[in-house]
Amino acid sequence: MIRTSGEEGCGQEPPAEELLSIGQVSDRTGVARSALHYYEEVGLIASLRTAGNQRRYPRHLLRRISLITVGRQLGIGLSEIKSALAPVPMHHLPSEEDWLRATAQWKLVLEARRRAIEELEDRLMGCIGCGCLSMQACTLLNPHDQLSQQGAGARRLDPAETAE
Numbered sequence: 001m002i003r004t005s006g007e008e009g010c011g012q013e014p015p016a017e018e019l020l021s022i023g024q025v026s027d028r029t030g031v032a033r034s035a036l037h038y039y040e041e042v043g044l045i046a047s048l049r050t051a052g053n054q055r056r057y058p059r060h061l062l063r064r065i066s067l068i069t070v071g072r073q074l075g076i077g078l079s080e081i082k083s084a085l086a087p088v089p090m091h092h093l094p095s096e097e098d099w100l101r102a103t104a105q106w107k108l109v110l111e112a113r114r115r116a117i118e119e120l121e122d123r124l125m126g127c128i129g130c131g132c133l134s135m136q137a138c139t140l141l142n143p144h145d146q147l148s149q150q151g152a153g154a155r156r157l158d159p160a161e162t163a164e
């Protein structure tokens, strides 16, 4: 068996019973084969190849793939997921500390998102009470008067609707 993708090798292949086919991984994780191919292409996961050039995944990658799924469900982009998982080894069983280190970054991202949503909710509640829809004053429609940076006049017209 030869190594095909991913970062460092560990110098020792997992025993055959610890290797799963792509179909088994797809069944166990609920992730489509095409998505697994893509994850591998972008370096999120790595596989080994059999002499017949078939992919085999170490069993411990199931946890990594599940974490990728959770990250996506949380709306975390694949590049952020990749960066968070970068220190987690792919070719041997990661330690508990590896996982904690990886997910600590996500906690920060989620906290920042939670704060942004709460702030948006506060502004929305203010606008529901107000109703002025002022392009100058409304913090929901035009936070920090960002539209003024685009020039004077109305900035909310849809160019597609005004093209005629």
Ligand code: FES
Pocket: 126, 127, 128, 130, 131, 132, 133, 134, 137, 138, 139, 140, 141
């Ligand atoms: S509608 Fe008045 S501040 Fe947003």
